[in-house]
Amino acid sequence: MSDDTYEVPVPAPVLLNQRVAILGAGKMGGILLQAFLKNNLLLPDQIVATVQHPDRAQALSVQFGVEVGTSNLAAAEFADVILLGVKPMQVPAVVAEIASALTPAKLLLSFAASVRTRSIEDAAGCDLAVIRAMPNTPAMLAAAITALCPGRFVAPEQMAIAHHIFQTVGRTVVVDEKHMDAVTGLSGSGPAFLYIIIEALAEAGVNVGLPRDVATLLAAQTAYGSARMVLETGYHPALLKDQVTTPAGCTVDGILELEEGGLRVTLIKAVKRATQRAKELASG
Numbered sequence: 001m002s003d004d005t006y007e008v009p010v011p012a013p014v015l016l017n018q019r020v021a022i023l024g025a026g027k028m029g030g031i032l033l034q035a036f037l038k039n040n041l042l043l044p045d046q047i048v049a050t051v052q053h054p055d056r057a058q059a060l061s062v063q064f065g066v067e068v069g070t071s072n073l074a075a076a077e078f079a080d081v082i083l084l085g086v087k088p089m090q091v092p093a094v095v096a097e098i099a100s101a102l103t104p105a106k107l108l109l110s111f112a113a114s115v116r117t118r119s120i121e122d123a124a125g126c127d128l129a130v131i132r133a134m135p136n137t138p139a140m141l142a143a144a145i146t147a148l149c150p151g152r153f154v155a156p157e158q159m160a161i162a163h164h165i166f167q168t169v170g171r172t173v174v175v176d177e178k179h180m181d182a183v184t185g186l187s188g189s190g191p192a193f194l195y196i197i198i199e200a201l202a203e204a205g206v207n208v209g210l211p212r213d214v215a216t217l218l219a220a221q222t223a224y225g226s227a228r229m230v231l232e233t234g235y236h237p238a239l240l241k242d243q244v245t246t247p248a249g250c251t252v253d254g255i256l257e258l259e260e261g262g263l264r265v266t267l268i269k270a271v272k273r274a275t276q277r278a279k280e281l282a283s284g
Contacts, residue, residue, distance in 0.1 A: 014041045014164055021079035023072045023094060025049035025060060028111060029085035031139045033064055035168040048075045076101035081161060084110040084120075088281060091115045095123040102128050107158045109133055109165065113184050114282035117151030117177060127153045131162045134183045135169060137191050144170030147183040181282065185275030193270055198223050 020042055022029045033049055036042045047066045051057050054070055061068040069075065076082050076098035086094050091112050095102075102108070104127045110120060111133040120130045130151035135144045146166040150159055159174070166172045175183060198219045205215025229240055245251045258264070 014039075015046070015081075015161065018042070018080045018161065019046050019078055020048075020081045020083065020165075021075035022047070022049040022083045022085060023075060023098070024085035024087075024090075025051050025068065026085060027137075028135060028139065029083065030060070031169060032083065032085075032165070033060075033066070035139070035142065036165075037064060037066075039168045041164065041168050048078050050075050072097050073101055076106075080106060081165075082106060082108045083165075084108060084112060086112060088112045088115050091120070092123060095120055099123065099125055102126055104128060104153065107131065107154075107161060109162055111135055113188065114181065114278050116282060117149065121151055121153070129154045129158050131159065132177065132180060133162065133166060134180060134188050135166060136187050139169035142169050145187050146170060146172045147175050147180065147187065148172055149175055149177040149180055181278040182271075182275050184278040185271045185273075188278075189271070189274040193267060194223065 020036070022033055025033055029049065033047065036047060037044065044064070044066045049060065049064075049066060049068045050070060050072050051060065051068060052070065057068040057070055060066075072094055082098070084091065084094065091110070102124045107129045108120060108124070109131050110117075113134065115132070117130040117132050121128055124130075128151075131154055132149050132151070133146055135146040138144045139146075144166070146169070148159070148162050148166065163172050198216075201219035201222070202212065202216040205218060206212050210218070226240070229235070230237055233240070241255075245255065
C-alpha cells in the first residue's frame with residue numbers, strides 16, 4: 001500500500017473577493033455569521049463583526065475565529081458588503097457613525113425591520129446600494145425565508161450577492177418595498193403564530209390521552225411535513241387539505257370546529273395587525 005497521502009481540495013469560498021462586516025452580531029447576525037463559515041461562503045479573514053460590549057466581542061471572536069470588535073466605523077471601512085443587524089431605532093445613529101466609510105462602491109444589507117431603503121440612502125449621503133432584507137428565525141436551521149427588496153442604486157450583481165448571503169440560511173424571494181411590511185407581518189412574525197398552533201395541537205393531544213412528548217412530536221412533525229408538501233408539490237393548500245378530508249370522516253368534523261372557532265379569520269387578523277404595527281414602526 002502506498003504511503004502517499006492525498007489532500008482533499010477545499011473549494012474556494014463563494015464570495016472570494018468580498019469582505020463582509022456584520023454590524024450587530026446579535027441573534028440574526030450571529031446566525032448569519034455561523035452560516036457563512038459553515039457553508040464556505042466566506043473565509044474567516046473575510047469577515048469582521050461588531051457588538052456593543054468588549055467582553056462579548058472577545059467571546060464571539062474566540063467562538064467563530066473571526067475578528068469581532070466594538071467599532072462600527074472600523075468594520076465598515078474594512079468591508080465591501082455591510083450587514084446592518086441592529087435594532088430599527090439604532091439604525092440612524094449607526095448609519096451616521098459609519099457615513100464617512102460609505103461609498104457608491106459598497107453594498108449595505110439591512111435586516112432592521114421597518115427601516116426604508118430611502119432613509120438609509122439619504123443618511124449615507126451618497127448613491128449607496130442598499131438592499132432591505134427580512135429573514136426569519138428558522139434561519140438557525142437553514143430553513144428561513146428571506147424577502148429582499150433593492151434600493152435605487154442596486155446593480156444586478158449586488159442582488160446576486162444578497163441572494164448568495166441569505167440562501168446560506170434558507171430560501172429568498174424578491175418583493176417590492178411596498179410589500180415589506182406585509183412580509184414582516186407574515187413570515188417575520190409567522191413563526192410565533194405557528195408555534196402557538198403547534199402548542200395548541202400538542203395540548204389537544206394531551207387532552208385526548210397522549211403523553212406530552214409524543215403529542216408535541218406528532219404536532220411538530222405534522223406541521224413540518226405539511227409545509228414540505230406545499231413547497232415540494234406546488235399544490236394549493238386547499239387541494240392538499242381536500243386530500244386529507246374524506247366524506248363523513250374524522251377530519252371534516254375537526255375542520256368544522258376550526259371554522260366555527262374562527263381560526264382562519266383570526267390568523268388573517270394576526271397577520272394584518274402585525275403588518276400594521278410594522279407600518280407604525282416605519283413611520284416613527
